[in-house]
Every structure is written in structure tokens, then in C-alpha cells.
Amino acid sequence: MNTANAANLSNTEKWQGMDGHHFHPFTNPNDLMQKPPRIIESAQGVYLTDSDGNELLDMMAGLWCVNMGYGQKKLIEAASAQISQLPYYNAFFKTSTPPAAELSSLLAEVTPAHMHHAFFTSSGSEANDTVLRLVWRYWDLMGKPEKRVVISRKNAYHGSTIAASSLGGMDEMHAQGGVIPDIVHVDQPNWFAKRCELGTDLDREEFGRQAAQSIADKIEELGVDKVAAFIAEPIQGAGGVIVPPDSYWPEVKKICDHYGILLVADEVICGFGRTGEWFGSNLYDLKPDLMPIAKGLSSGYLPIGGVMVADHIMDVLINKGGEFNHGYTYSGHPVCAAVAIANLRLMISENIVEKVRETTAPYLQKRFRELGEHPLVGEARGVGMFGALELVKDKDNYIKFDSKAGVGTICRDFCLDNNLVMRAVGDAMIISPPLIIEQADIDVYIERAWKCLDLTQKAIA
Numbered sequence: 001m002n003t004a005n006a007a008n009l010s011n012t013e014k015w016q017g018m019d020g021h022h023f024h025p026f027t028n029p030n031d032l033m034q035k036p037p038r039i040i041e042s043a044q045g046v047y048l049t050d051s052d053g054n055e056l057l058d059m060m061a062g063l064w065c066v067n068m069g070y071g072q073k074k075l076i077e078a079a080s081a082q083i084s085q086l087p088y089y090n091a092f093f094k095t096s097t098p099p100a101a102e103l104s105s106l107l108a109e110v111t112p113a114h115m116h117h118a119f120f121t122s123s124g125s126e127a128n129d130t131v132l133r134l135v136w137r138y139w140d141l142m143g144k145p146e147k148r149v150v151i152s153r154k155n156a157y158h159g160s161t162i163a164a165s166s167l168g169g170m171d172e173m174h175a176q177g178g179v180i181p182d183i184v185h186v187d188q189p190n191w192f193a194k195r196c197e198l199g200t201d202l203d204r205e206e207f208g209r210q211a212a213q214s215i216a217d218k219i220e221e222l223g224v225d226k227v228a229a230f231i232a233e234p235i236q237g238a239g240g241v242i243v244p245p246d247s248y249w250p251e252v253k254k255i256c257d258h259y260g261i262l263l264v265a266d267e268v269i270c271g272f273g274r275t276g277e278w279f280g281s282n283l284y285d286l287k288p289d290l291m292p293i294a295k296g297l298s299s300g301y302l303p304i305g306g307v308m309v310a311d312h313i314m315d316v317l318i319n320k321g322g323e324f325n326h327g328y329t330y331s332g333h334p335v336c337a338a339v340a341i342a343n344l345r346l347m348i349s350e351n352i353v354e355k356v357r358e359t360t361a362p363y364l365q366k367r368f369r370e371l372g373e374h375p376l377v378g379e380a381r382g383v384g385m386f387g388a389l390e391l392v393k394d395k396d397n398y399i400k401f402d403s404k405a406g407v408g409t410i411c412r413d414f415c416l417d418n419n420l421v422m423r424a425v426g427d428a429m430i431i432s433p434p435l436i437i438e439q440a441d442i443d444v445y446i447e448r449a450w451k452c453l454d455l456t457q458k459a460i461a
């Protein structure tokens with residue numbers, strides 16, 4: 001930045017100038033050279049305030065994580081108290097800390113009944129790296145080291161480290177670094193995309209069974225003696241809020257049981273109330289063997305994630321395992337764990353999961369479907385506090401826009417200009433609001449969203 005003129009600059013310009021040194025994630029650095037970023041300065045409840053004083057309704061809960069909303073006193077006080085008491089100690093070499101101990105026992109209570117052990121990480125990506133090592137370790141200990149292949153799905157998102165992005169199914173990420181060996185991808189249960197591909201309607205449940213069958217086909221193709229696990233998000237998040245047909249998960253579960261392969265449910269987004277149940281695994285009765293968690297665990301206030309391990313896997317690690325040669329400096333970080341405890345206790349005392357399931361999610365979903373009436377919207381789908389609007393050229397004939405037209409991005413930019421954070425995944429507009437959102441804020445959302453759909457329609461006409 002030009003320091004000589006610094007005195008004449010607004011705060012926004014000063015921060016934007018300094019941010020020129022910030023290499024941003026998932027961003028074309030050249031775009032930021034052309035137009036500097038918006039600076040978010042503070043937040044309360046479900047609203048963000050930028051450095052120019054605009055108040056934006058945050059329908060993405062930050063990045064799918066600020067489930068209990070901004071400015072929660074209990075979380076702030078927990079961090080402050082713990083950082084004074086003990087800012088850091090590790091969990092290696094037979095030590096623990098009160099917050100790491102308490103959080104593991106609290107997680108054993110709120111997660112599905114067959115899981116009683118938590119391995120801690122600082123993020124969802126590290127959780128999925130841990131998953132890969134655990135899957136391989138488990139089959140080694142079972143005397144079947146040749147079982148190595150993990151089956152995942154196209155468009156899955158499991159994080160950004162090399163292992164996590166390999167487990168993920170994002171082509172743009174694979175193009176920059178490849179996929180490590182022994183990870184393969186099958187189709188996602190994306191009914192809307194399939195109808196557009198075919199240009200006709202399609203029986204939803206039959207399609208769901210076919211999508212599940214592609215996993216069995218892949219296992220047969222590779223040989224079951226080579227296959228270790230199947231990993232999936234209960235509902236795909238970053239891939240575009242892909243709600244599977246009802247037939248999908250029961251069929252997948254049957255296939256995993258039939259072939260005796262591990263099921264990994266990536267709950268980094270679906271976990272902690274997003275679907276109206278504590279976990280997506282509860283919603284679909286998955287009984288996974290491993291369950292990576294992060295994001296909503298601390299409502300994003302501090303970075304913490306982990307892997308929940310099913311009892312039968314833990315038994316093998318305890319009885320046959322020896323030392324598990326894996327861990328992070330910040331595994332079970334006491335301040336992050338203290339905030340996660342405060343967050344879970346707040347969720348429990350506010351009955352937030354029940355409130356979402358019984359009250360706010362049904363209202364959100366009902367009003368969200370109204371956006372499906374807009375001429376630009378080919379489908380409005382969602383579950384719990386999760387939703388996607390598919391923007392299409394011709395809704396009656398399932399015809400999408402040319403992806404190069406960037407219609408989703410145009411709509412997203414209108415949203416930002418109209419104080420609404422709604423994300424674009426291609427031409428799907430995504431919401432994942434804080435779970436504490438109230439009906440009045442949902443009404444504000446619907447009004448702003450409709451207006452931005454109108455503006456988008458006019459802009460592309």
C-alpha cells in the first residue's frame with residue numbers, strides 16, 4: 001500500500017491495502033488485484049457488519065459452521081476462562097487436560113449410541129486424513145492389509161489436504177495435485193442433474209437405488225478383498241446440497257453390510273443439528289464405523305474437529321493395535337475444546353436441535369419452496385437448515401444455463417449488494433443458515449432472495 005497517503009484513506013481502504021499481502025484460499029489472486037475483498041468487521045446473531053457499516057444476513061453461517069450464531073456470551077467466556085487457566089497442553093505421551101477429557105465424554109453422549117471415542121483434530125480436513133489412516137490401520141490389524149481402496153463420490157467435499165481432497169470428488173481440486181492411490185469415485189445421487197442430463201423426468205426412488213447400485217458395481221469390479229471403506233456426507237454440502245432420494249441410504253447401508261466394508265459418514269456439515277437431528281447419521285440411521293466432525297462442533301468460534309470411532313473398531317485398536325502413530329500438536333487443544341463444550345451445552349440447554357426440527361426448519365423449508373415458484377428456479381430443495389435453488393434456463397424442460405454464463409455468480413453478487421449472503425455452487429444457490437435463525441429473519445431472507453432472483457433474471461434477459 002502507499003503509506004504516504006494512508007492518512008487520507010478510509011478504514012476499509014486501509015484494510016484492503018494491507019490485505020494485498022493476504023493469499024486467499026479458493027480465490028483467484030488476480031481477481032482480488034482487480035477488486036479488493038469486502039471486509040467483515042463484526043457480527044451478532046445472524047447478521048454480519050462490514051467495514052462500510054452494511055448489515056448482511058448470513059444465510060451461510062460463515063462457512064457452514066456458525067450454528068449457534070455470532071456473539072454467544074457462553075462461548076466467549078469459556079474461551080477467555082480457559083486461555084487464562086491453561087492456554088495449551090498436548091494429549092501425547094499419556095497426558096490430558098480437563099477440557100479434552102470433558103469434551104470426549106460429552107461427544108460420547110450426543111453422538112450415535114455405538115460410538116464412545118473421539119480422536120481430536122483442528123479441522124475437518126485433518127479429520128479425514130485421520131480417517132484414511134484409521135481405515136488402513138484397521139484392516140492391517142484385521143489381517144487384511146490388501147483391503148486399501150476407499151470408494152467416495154464425485155463432487156464430494158472432504159477437505160483440502162492432499163488426502164482429504166483425494167477422498168473428495170472435486171475435479172478442479174484433482175486437477176491441481178491429482179488423487180493419491182487407492183481412492184476411487186462413483187456417481188453422486190444427484191437427481192436434478194440427472195434429469196437435466198436426460199432432458200426428461202425420472203423416477204426419484206428408482207434413480208436413488210441405481211446410484212447406490214454403482215457402489216456395489218464398483219466393489220465387484222475391484223474385488224471385495226481390495227475394498228476397505230465407503231465414505232460419504234449424509235447430504236452432500238459443498239457439492240450443492242444434494243439431498244439423496246429416500247431409497248438411497250437404506251440401499252447403501254445394505255451394500256456396505258453385505259460386502260463387509262466400513263462406512264464413513266462425513267458429518268462435518270450435517271453434524272450438530274443442521275438436518276434437524278443431532279447427526280445426519282441419526283436422520284438416515286447409518287450407524288457409521290467412523291464419523292469425522294468439525295465446523296458446528298465449536299460453531300466455528302475456534303478451530304476444532306475430530307473423528308468419532310465405533311466401539312467395534314476401537315476394540316480392535318485397543319486389543320491388537322499398539323501405538324497409533326498419528327496425531328497433531330493441537331489435538332484436543334484445551335481452549336478449542338472448552339469452546340466446543342460450551343457450544344454443545346448451549347445447544348442442549350436451548351433445545352436447539354428440537355427447535356430446528358419442530359419449528360424453524362419446517363418454516364424455512366415451507367417458505368424456501370415458495371422460491372421454487374420463481375421462473376428462474378428449476379428446483380428448490382432442502383432438509384433442516386439446508387437448502388439449494390437450481391437456477392435454470394427452462395424449468396419445464398430441465399434445461400440448464402451454459403455454465404460459462406456464470407448465472408449463479410451473477411445472482412450471488414446481487415445478493416451481496418442487497419445485504420444477503422447466499423453462496424453459488426455453479427448455478428445452484430445454497431443456504432445453510434445459523435440454527436438459531438428466527439422466523440422473522442427467514443421472512444427477511446425470502447424477500448431479499450426473491451428480489452435478487454428478479455434482478456438476476458433482468459440482468460441476463
Ligand SMILES: *Cc1c(COP(=O)(O)O)cnc(C)c1O
Nearest residue numbers: 123124125157158159266268269
Ligand atoms: C468443510 C468440510 C470438510 C473440511 O473441513 P475443514 O475444517 O475446512 O478442513 C470436510 N468435510 C466436509 C463435509 C466439509 O464440508
